[in-house]
Amino acid sequence: MDKIRVSLLGSTGMVGQKMVKILSSHPFIELVKVSASPSKVGKKYQDSVKWIEQGEIPDRVRDMRMISTEPDDHKDVDVVLSALPNELAEGVELKLVKEGITVVSNASPFRMDPDVPLINPEINWEHLELLKYQRERKGWKGFMVKNPNCTASIMTMPLKPVFGLVSASRTFITTLQAVSGAGYSGLPFMAIENNVIPYIKGEEDKIPKEINKMLGKIEEGKIKNANNVIHVTSTRVPVKVGHMGVINMELKDEIDVNLVKKSIEEFKSLPQLKNLPTAPPRPIILRDEEDRPQPARDLNEGMATSVGRVKIEDGILRFVVLGDNLVRGAAGITVLTLEVMKELDYI
Amino acid sequence: MDKIRVSLLGSTGMVGQKMVKILSSHPFIELVKVSASPSKVGKKYQDSVKWIEQGEIPDRVRDMRMISTEPDDHKDVDVVLSALPNELAEGVELKLVKEGITVVSNASPFRMDPDVPLINPEINWEHLELLKYQRERKGWKGFMVKNPNCTASIMTMPLKPVFGLVSASRTFITTLQAVSGAGYSGLPFMAIENNVIPYIKGEEDKIPKEINKMLGKIEEGKIKNANNVIHVTSTRVPVKVGHMGVINMELKDEIDVNLVKKSIEEFKSLPQLKNLPTAPPRPIILRDEEDRPQPARDLNEGMATSVGRVKIEDGILRFVVLGDNLVRGAAGITVLTLEVMKELDYI
């Protein structure tokens, strides 16, 4: 089988390094080019990156020469993956898709664009159908696919099966987000050690919108976003990796909590059915221990989220979700998105 | 003025040490005896305690000989303060009050007893009125006054003025509690470092009940507990001191958020009016910075709580509370309770 050849933008940041690591042992996606900031063009990857992933820089990538973000440098790959910081992403990615290049991106711009699918594979792989209409509607020559905000990605994992089972008048989410979500240098030790910061810029506004888009349905070639009422308060906690959410849902009807647990635990989707390389066999692991999930125990292999403390009392369904913000939250779902696109012949 | 002479049970734990420190410079309460476990009786305080409060052991207490918890050892003090662990408290405290001794206690047993006032001074000092009936109803010779769970104490500070202003159909509280709330040795470093534990034994059940008792009204010599519907999820975070709560209230009627902020900021009560020594001039400090309150910044002097992120959107009032779990949560309000009792001639 031919390998899918990809290049990677933003290859030196935390999410970029995670993608480099995941792709270093991929059966059919081959990372052939790496890019970062203009100042690094021409340098070797190993001299451009402050490598902080576990282990050493994968050999094949070590000596790769960094390329630019210009379309000409990416004409000979099948897909450009992007882990660019938001402020750079919009301009760069737009230029690439206009030039006929397919971009699958983690960055924020265009996520809520009605013509761009916002993919968390198990949740809404079918939204890729938008690609059939995208080029015409947008006037682009290439395709753009987006992956969601890390917290939205993780929270949606159990919300998908749960919202398929119950209706809620309101959903409250309080997040306890890890520091790596802010990037390697995002938060100084002096700011967050022995502390909690009850605010993360931009987060509380994004999360409900992205969740509702992911949970939306395709109708007549357009996504009709779900209209769940979701209230989010985001906090930052002194944990390196692992975003947690405490979720309370005001149910409209009664339901047996065991049905809810079952729907969460048994949730599977196309990636599991097709046994895709980066798909976790069980996307959600249900914990019945009273003090789980925990970041120190339940990040699993990165793609499976964990859910615990499931309870229905007095018409309120409460549960706690945890996921790896760098893998399920970012790098892992970008790679899985590519695998689904190949499976469905979008690549 | 005569000083109030007190003895202290559980004087070597974290809350006990905090009380020793607070009382070391008190204008009219004098700590004259200290007690801990039976094995320490007769030893000097300095040889019994693993002192972890800031500074050195106050001189006056250093050489005090530890006494037992038996009533005979406490007959010559005016009040016995108790920071005993729950499993010991019930038996010891009951024995003392039966023998005619007045006990003001931080420990859990009897908090929800309808004949025992559960005092968070600014919130419900008037519940001390129960003492007029207690001895007769209980058949005790002494008085028992209780202070609430640390988290309940802190959360009730803004809930008092807010519930005086609005009605809510439901209130959701997600707590992020500090490790000191579990006692000095309560949690190993290996368990909580770089981690969040989404469960604290017994907490979620206690908090709504104690809040509703504190917010209750005295009617015909009995407390009619409030009946607010409150849902709590408690988590433990790797912070040493400072319990935070993210509160979402589903309002029954519309209200201007500025009225809510004003009621929180201007909240004052008898302790402030009477300028009691341990009363904070402003019991609640309202922060308008977007990323406050934080444990590293807003513990204040220990008795004032901080509130921030106040917002009303879509019928939901959301705010974040923070308080010092050892002072407003425990030791400080015990001392302030004593000051109020003296002010109202209960001592």
Add this chain to the structure above:
Amino acid sequence: MDKIRVSLLGSTGMVGQKMVKILSSHPFIELVKVSASPSKVGKKYQDSVKWIEQGEIPDRVRDMRMISTEPDDHKDVDVVLSALPNELAEGVELKLVKEGITVVSNASPFRMDPDVPLINPEINWEHLELLKYQRERKGWKGFMVKNPNCTASIMTMPLKPVFGLVSASRTFITTLQAVSGAGYSGLPFMAIENNVIPYIKGEEDKIPKEINKMLGKIEEGKIKNANNVIHVTSTRVPVKVGHMGVINMELKDEIDVNLVKKSIEEFKSLPQLKNLPTAPPRPIILRDEEDRPQPARDLNEGMATSVGRVKIEDGILRFVVLGDNLVRGAAGITVLTLEVMKELDYI
């Protein structure tokens, strides 16, 4: 090939759990029985252990019934591995060896006994020769082999090749030891978070003695301990895993630092030669980056130590060592010791 059947004492502690994990995928050592405290006898392992190792309890061990520490319960295994706490180890292990059982132990008692080999496999596998004389000298029917203190084990890795190359009049070691070295509940979060404790009970006395025994030579069937002058100051730092040592050696003669680096980097021994399963291909990884080794980056797979900051200036050789205190420091070398014993027909 017949598998080596082993039982494990102290199987529920941190070191015990690490051994359970390592043995769960071992080519020729089979864990067939597990033991812990008397109160657990008869219970399943999964109901006796608070599992904190990564992943789940290995299936084969999950339902094993806990046995006692009595010799009768261990007669049908080839070797008893012990991760017992020190206070229990002496009595239990002595009883076992007297009854003809072979014990390989991590616990402190008997480590410095002249008739008991103290094995850190790459360093002094040849000390196993003592076993030829042990039973006669001790009057035991079984064999006892000891593994060293975690810090001594890690520090000795580079000291072996370095002392083979240079002579030093004095060696100073300042250690920065991880909290897991004290056991799971050894240190409360409140004691060590945001803190350094410049003292670890018993450590500074043990480390020089154990290092000198490991670096000693067999002469006429007895170990002649080395007589290096070593001064140790041990500190505890708020890190979960990974003991670091800053070593300064006062050299007697001049030497080229590159020869020292070469001897460290190229150090290999019998375990590497025989390609034993738990032997790291390179026992010491030399880092040339100026800010390495670090616990967050250089624990490797647990058996290889890392060395960096190698410098000779003004007659002083200085370097920094780091190792995984649970693997190279304890569980891993116990398993590797067994592999060496089998290789040399002691089992």
Add this chain to the structure above:
Amino acid sequence: MDKIRVSLLGSTGMVGQKMVKILSSHPFIELVKVSASPSKVGKKYQDSVKWIEQGEIPDRVRDMRMISTEPDDHKDVDVVLSALPNELAEGVELKLVKEGITVVSNASPFRMDPDVPLINPEINWEHLELLKYQRERKGWKGFMVKNPNCTASIMTMPLKPVFGLVSASRTFITTLQAVSGAGYSGLPFMAIENNVIPYIKGEEDKIPKEINKMLGKIEEGKIKNANNVIHVTSTRVPVKVGHMGVINMELKDEIDVNLVKKSIEEFKSLPQLKNLPTAPPRPIILRDEEDRPQPARDLNEGMATSVGRVKIEDGILRFVVLGDNLVRGAAGITVLTLEVMKELDYI
């Protein structure tokens, strides 16, 4: 008495904020102007600073308009205090002294200049004598006084009395330095949480030189630096405030450890004699507990260092030092230096 009017460069950084706090309640030094980067000129201090010191910004400073670093802006103060970052300090401070302004600075440039006194008040206040010759030798119109590197400042506190008592052939110092020493944003949480970094750029080279200059003697109007042989390895630990040093000294002669302890504990100097406001009554607090000093317990009020684990064994004197890197290490000694200069009529 006339107050000493001072302006402050680098007033928004950690050290600057600490100085603002210390000066907010000073009996005779008055902070009248504040400065930071060019982009802040004209703004109010409260709008320029990200205040992270405990409590609120002192009222008097809150509304001060930031000035530039140009000499004209500082002509009407008595002394300019500088907490500028190193890269800016040299140019700015030189320009000021050339224009006749007296500068007392924490920044690195000029510390080792033979004509500039490097003052840690209790240690070498008498080096201020250099000021009698400085203007002539340097051709400056104003005076420049420097304060040392934070770690050098703290380590020198016990080294002064100890070197006055014993001779050592070599002294080894391993430091465990707090993160605040790198500035507020100096180290990301991701870099240092649950980690140790065994390297701090520039530190190991500076510390011995600055210690030897501080311990030097004035001979014929020049400082003859001491020539102690000192080897330093610096590590960074995940602690917010408090630099620790483990010191081993190879003694040339025997001495009773109690004499050493006495000399450390009783060490006093001119600042204590003259009862200067910022002088700690006892500059060094000797701890006899086996596990002290600790950052969480022994920062004292910031100016007194703590020493423990004092032992002489086998000709090696070993002790552990701890100090507040922001106060004794920087801001506090700058203020104390000013007090001494006034006492000795240099101002």
